[in-house]
Amino acid sequence: MTIIFPAKSYVLSAPPLKMMISSLLMLMLVILIAVVPGAQSLIPFLDGGKDIPKLYNGYFDSQIAKQAATAVGAAISSGKKNIEVNLPAVPNLEEVKFGTPLNQKFSKTIVTKDLKVKGGYYPGSDIARQQLSYANMYWAKQISGAVSGGIGGIGGKSVTVLSAEPLDYELIKNKGGMNKIGPIRTGLGSGNKKDTLSDACIVINPGGEETWDRLRQSLTKNKNCPFVVLNNAYSTTYGLGNKRKYEEAYYLKRITKGWIYRAYPGPWKAYLEAPDGSTELLKTFNTKPELRVAAELVREESFKRYAISNDRWMSGRM
Structure with missing residues (x-):
């Protein structure tokens, strides 16, 4: 597709064009909701709704993904820069080591396909052995657009996603809004110069809360860059959320x-x-x-x- 402007022509490749169309459709839906009576019923399809998601259907119909992205976007828009997101990465999280039909189904039909994991899911594959690690990358991808602050992938900050968990990053072929992915230790290397620091960063399961501020300082350009702690599994408080005043933007915990x-x-x-x-x-x-x-x-x-x-x-x- 070629768009002609005075003295110049611009060729739009398929991916940017697709993102622009998605953004325009979203804008049309927002306008529709604002001016058409009864269109409020469309809101759950856009943001997943305000109440607890359907469990466990919310894992498979994108409801949880929509809710988390909406909440993170709202927090960042209101000026929150230090954010925590915590939810069970897979259905029946407590039993993931043994494997249940639901968490295996989620890994096979949602995570593997969304990330386009090379080789797919099969017994003995890396994603089969490291379900949580890949599931957490899936959730990072789902909120990356909200963290970037862009619309439909356009105009936002570059988002770096770093994880403390074992996985083969080369197998992930669809990073979506995740501009850079890798292990946390890469971001903390001695060669991490100012021009390689992140505009926005998501860290997966980084460890004790006492390390969060140090990680933020080491990984982001300045204090105004969004910094999201995703699914931290380590806690010394045995309570809800954190004690570091990070905004718990999205929190879903089984008790x-x-x-x-x-x-x-x-x-x-x-x-x-x-x-x-x-x-x-x-x-x-x-x-x-x-x-x-x-x-x-x-x-x-x-x-x-x-x-x-x-x-x-x-x-x-x-």
């Missing part, structure tokens, strides 16, 4: 018999999970609650209603 959920700028919410897998809001917290308080609330309500019959292992939701 006994339920879930804790928060999407910026919304409140923290405690949900009860019923035996059939459905969820019910029990309490909304204006500020981040203590994990112990929220877990006790959900656990007691579960026992009151279902006694010992509320068990996802026994109900086959694996």
Whole structure:
């Protein structure tokens, strides 16, 4: 396709043209919602909705991805630069070492295809052995557009994604909005000069909170660059979120018999999970609650209603 302007001609390749079309369609939907009565019902298709996602369908229909990207984008737009995102990287996270049908399905049908992992998923493949590592790269890719601040991949910051987890980066053939990917140690090397620092950075499972600020300083150009800690597995607080004042923009955590959920700028919410897998809001917290308080609330309500019959292992939701 060639667009003619006075004295110049510009040739648009397919990928940029596709991104421009996507951006225009998004703009049209936003205008439609603003001016057409009843069009508000379209919002969940755009941002995933404001309530806890459908579990575990939200992994497979992009609802969680949309929610996380929307929340991160909202936080950055409001001036938040230090951000935490934490969610189970795969369905049934606790059982991923043993492998359940759901987490294997997610790795095969969503992660492998979205990242275009070379060689695909098969027994013994790197992605089969390192499901969490590749799943976390998938989530980084989903929020990378929001972190960049661009629209449809156009006009945003360059986003670097670094991970502390084992995986073969060369196998990832579709990086999307992730401009650079690699291990965290690469970003911390002695040769990391100012001109190689990131405009925006996502770090996956970087470790103890006491290292976060040092990582930010070592990896980004300045304090105004977005810096996102994704799915940090290490905690010394045994609570919700972090103690470093990083904004918990998107937070989805399983607790006994339920879930804790928060999407910026919304409140923290405690949900009860019923035996059939459905969820019910029990309490909304204006500020981040203590994990112990929220877990006790959900656990007691579960026992009151279902006694010992509320068990996802026994109900086959694996």
